[in-house]
Amino acid sequence: MERQHLKCPLCGGMDFQVEEGKLDSKWGFTAHKVKIVICKSCGYVMMFYKGRTIWDFD
Numbered sequence: 001m002e003r004q005h006l007k008c009p010l011c012g013g014m015d016f017q018v019e020e021g022k023l024d025s026k027w028g029f030t031a032h033k034v035k036i037v038i039c040k041s042c043g044y045v046m047m048f049y050k051g052r053t054i055w056d057f058d
Helices: none
Strands: 016-024 031-039 045-053
Touching: 016 045
Parallel strands: none
Antiparallel strands: 016 031, 031 045
């Protein structure tokens, strides 16, 4: 099976900085884990959902 490569929808770049992050819900009861992918060419930010969590240590 061929692995597909990510391509920036804005500039077509294929070089990215990848980080892990968390977004809290409005009232703070849940949080959503995300993978943050930032295009090194234009700075476009994409987030990919990795699931929910109840652990919020902020």
